[in-house]
Amino acid sequence: MKQMKKRLLALAALACLLAVTAFAAGIPAAPQGSCVLDQANVLSAATEQKVNDLTVALGQACGAQIAVVTVDFTGTLSMEEYAYQVFDAWGVGDKKKNNGVLLLLVIGDENYYCTVGTGLEKELSPSKIDDLLYDNLEEGFAAGDYDRGVTAFAGAMYDELCRIYNVQPGVGGGTQGYEPPRRSGLGIGTTLLVLIVSAVLVLLVVVSTALHPVRYVRTRYFGYVYPPRPPRRWHRHYHRP
Known part of the structure; x- marks a missing residue:
């Protein structure tokens, strides 16, 4: 009984210490x-409403939540x-599923x-999160257009969470339900012209190879992206223990 009381007192003291630490920080x-x-005052009301709408839809469908915090400094x-202390203090996501997502912008x-949360660690690996940040948030953040970056990231994360839980809440925040336009087919005349040109090119290659035989060697090919992407900054992603 005494040991139990000591443990309870120790846990209470630890909780008080964590609370004091969080308050001091x-x-x-x-x-x-x-x-x-938005403590840094960089987001519009429309952006906040957009993120809230997505989070409400996710919360009702699968319990997941997306939280966004902006500060000047930490x-x-x-x-x-x-980020960890805010995530833990707010309890982002479903309590049992632990499937919250917290985006922190440190403007200064x-x-x-x-x-x-740990409930998303398998599906949202650090490399996956890094890709979502770089492809959706980085460009707007670097340009100082935080509304564009946060909106794009929230929409992409919303789509990813919908895929993970196989739900379709029906909020048009991301690309959910988007169908790319279909390309129109080529006309008969155009198709015939393409075939004739291709046949001529193949014939020229065959004749050139017969007249000038070459020895083939293995080579390594490297892909290039145009326009070139800006240097990629490395961002670690802390996972709640």
């Missing part, structure tokens, strides 16, 4: 009726520690960070 309380806290905490340091 300036960890903000979760906003009421919203999953977006104080004495590192970016990773700050010109950097960002994304953390997910």
Whole structure:
């Protein structure tokens, strides 16, 4: 009985210590009726509403949540520690599934960070999150257009979570339900012309090879992207233990 009391007192002391640490570090309380806290004042009301709509739809469909926090600086905490403490203090995502996603923008340091709950670690690997950040957030963030970056990332993450849980909440926030336009077929005349040109080219290659035999060797080919992409910044992604 005494050992049990000692354990309870130790847990209570640890909880108080964590609360004091969070308070000293300036960890903000979760906003009421919203999953977006724009302390750096860089997001529009339309962007906040967009993220909220996506999160409400996800929460109803599978319990997942997307939270966004913007700050100027993280104080004495590192970016990773700050994101983890906010994620833990807010309890982002379903309590049992632990399937929350938190996006942190540190405007003063010109950097960002994304953390997910353990329930999403298998489906959202660090490399997958890195791709989602780079393909959707990086360009807008680098240009100072935080609305565009956050909206694009939230939409892409929404689509990814819909795929993971196989749900279709019906919110047109991302690319869910989007069908690319179909290409029109080639006309008969155009198709015939393409075939004739291809046949001529093949004949020229055959004749050239017969007249000038060459020795084939293995070569390594490298792909190029145009226009070239900007240098990729490395962002680690902390996973909640």
